[in-house]
Amino acid sequence: MAEQDVAESVITDEMREAIGKESQPTTLDVEKTNCRMFARAVGHKDPIFYDEEHAKSKGHRSIVAPPGFFGTPAFQPGGGRGEGPPGRGYSIPYKRVLNGGTEYEYFDSVCAGDTLTSTTKISGFTERTGSIGPMLITERETTYTNQDGKVVARMLGTTIQY
Amino acid sequence: MAEQVYFEDIEEGAEIPNLMKNCSTQQLVQWAAGSGDFYQIHYDKDFAQSTGLKDIIVHGALKNAFLGQLLHDWVGEGGSIKKFGCSYRGMDDAKEDINCRGVVTKKYSESGENFVELDIWTENPDGKKTTPGTALVTLPSRN
Numbered sequence: 001m002a003e004q005d006v007a008e009s010v011i012t013d014e015m016r017e018a019i020g021k022e023s024q025p026t027t028l029d030v031e032k033t034n035c036r037m038f039a040r041a042v043g044h045k046d047p048i049f050y051d052e053e054h055a056k057s058k059g060h061r062s063i064v065a066p067p068g069f070f071g072t073p074a075f076q077p078g079g080g081r082g083e084g085p086p087g088r089g090y091s092i093p094y095k096r097v098l099n100g101g102t103e104y105e106y107f108d109s110v111c112a113g114d115t116l117t118s119t120t121k122i123s124g125f126t127e128r129t130g131s132i133g134p135m136l137i138t139e140r141e142t143t144y145t146n147q148d149g150k151v152v153a154r155m156l157g158t159t160i161q162y
Numbered sequence: 163m164a165e166q167v168y169f170e171d172i173e174e175g176a177e178i179p180n181l182m183k184n185c186s187t188q189q190l191v192q193w194a195a196g197s198g199d200f201y202q203i204h205y206d207k208d209f210a211q212s213t214g215l216k217d218i219i220v221h222g223a224l225k226n227a228f229l230g231q232l233l234h235d236w237v238g239e240g241g242s243i244k245k246f247g248c249s250y251r252g253m254d255d256a257k258e259d260i261n262c263r264g265v266v267t268k269k270y271s272e273s274g275e276n277f278v279e280l281d282i283w284t285e286n287p288d289g290k291k292t293t294p295g296t297a298l299v300t301l302p303s304r305n
Contacts, residue, residue, distance in 0.1 A: 034196070041189065041196035042227045046234065058239060067230025067243055068223070072198060099222050101295075103247025104230075156247065 010092045010136055011125050018090075022119045028071030028144070032062065032112040038069045052112070065110040068102075070118070070144050070153060092161060094136060100158030108152040116144045116152065123156075135162035166238040169276035169301040174266050178280070181232040181262040185220050190256060193224045215253075222250035225260065225284045225293045232262040232282065233297055240302030246282065248295025254286055261285040264297070276301050 032052065039049035047054040048064045055063050065071070110116070120142040127136055142155040164179065190204050199221055202209035210218045226248050233243050254260050261284065268279040278299050283291040 037192070038196040038227075041192035042224070042231050043183065043189070044231055044234070066227070067234055067246065068227045099250055101247060101249035102223065102226055103245065103295075105245045106243060158249070 009127060010094070011127065012090065012092075015090050015122075015125060019122050019124060022121045025117045025119050026073055028073055028116040028118055030065050030069075030071035030110060030112055030114040030116060034072045035063045035065050035069060035112050039066045042066060055111075060109065061111045061113065063112040065112070065114075068104055070110060070155070071114070071116050092136060094134075094161040096162050098160040098162070100137065100160045102158075103156040105154045105156075106152070107154075108146070108150055110144075110146070110152055114152075115147045117146075118142050118144050132162050135160050164235065164238065166240050167236060167301060168240075168304045169269065169271075169278070170304050172266055172269065172278065172301070174268060176266050178232070178236045178264040178266065180264075181228065181235065183228050183260040183262060183284075184258065185224070185254075185256050185260070187218065187256055190218065190220065190224070193221055193227075197221070197223055197227075199223060218256050220254040220256060220260065222293065225250075225254065225262075226295070228260065228262045228284060229264075229282045229293070229295060229297070232264055233280075233299055236264070237299045237301060242300050244277070244298040244300060246295065246297035246299075248282065248284075248293040250293055252286065252290055252292035254284070254292050259287050260292075267296075276303055 036050050044066055048058055048060060049066050052063050120140055123139045123141045125136060125138055138159045140157045143151055144153040146152050187205065194200050194205060203213055203215060204218055204221050207218055229248060230246060233246055237243065263285060264280045264282040266278055267281055270277050278301055280297045282297050283294045286292050
């Protein structure tokens with residue numbers, strides 16, 4: 001191999017076929033205490049994240065889920081949490097993982113009492129050689145649907161393996 | 163909470179009020195519990211050092227959530243966050259200042275809503291942008 005940028009691709013046919021396939025759904029319970037814990041950890045001051053009566057007085061259905069909070073996955077002893085995010089199990093030569101970034105897009109409000117269902121798909125793989133050497137960038141898209149069947153949010157996540 | 167900001171009152175290029183953070187180890191543990199991210203590099207110094215870090219580091223997602231607070235506090239009751247996010251470009255240490263900032267890059271009205279686009283980021287004490295990102299919010303109109 002003369003140059004790094006012509007290194008052989010680590011993207012396999014199996015990975016290419018996985019693009020666009022939705023994962024098994026995960027159930028997320030948006031609960032009052034979890035909203036408060038998330039808000040407290042961030043340092044939010046707005047009482048709509050802590051006080052249900054106050055939140056209702058401002059026109060919300062209940063305590064509001066703070067920005068970036070979409071409920072806590074229901075933990076099921078015995079490993080009933082589903083298969084996890086897709087794309088982690090492929091055989092690639094890179095051992096190290098970085099969370100590259102996250103973007104949230106909102107289409108409607110999320111409040112305590114909501115039950116969200118999320119599914120994740122890989123939207124694409126790209127390869128690049130950067131300061132840390134050759135890397136594989138995986139883009140994932142998670143869609144959150146509430147109990148009324150409405151898509152309330154979408155998360156775009158980037159994972160870097162190198 | 164600050165006074166409501168209105169669409170008419172802001173200009174492209176203007177900086178929004180910053181939000182200063184400085185994470186105690188206690189806050190990082192609160193975040194681990196609040197977010198469900200229990201990776202030990204964020205609260206166990208021995209573990210963090212065994213991975214080559216000099217000390218525990220702040221969760222990237224927490225810095226993203228700080229940017230969520232920056233926007234939430236700025237848009238006020240009358241506004242809303244449509245989209246926000248960032249890239250994780252640099253590590254921040256616990257007990258160091260994290261300055262959350264934003265600048266308006268564009269404003270426009272569409273379908274009866276007033277949209278504002280921003281560049282948002284967190285900055286470390288050396289002035290380095292450790293999580294550059296963008297946001298789209300709506301603001302109320304005075305009219």
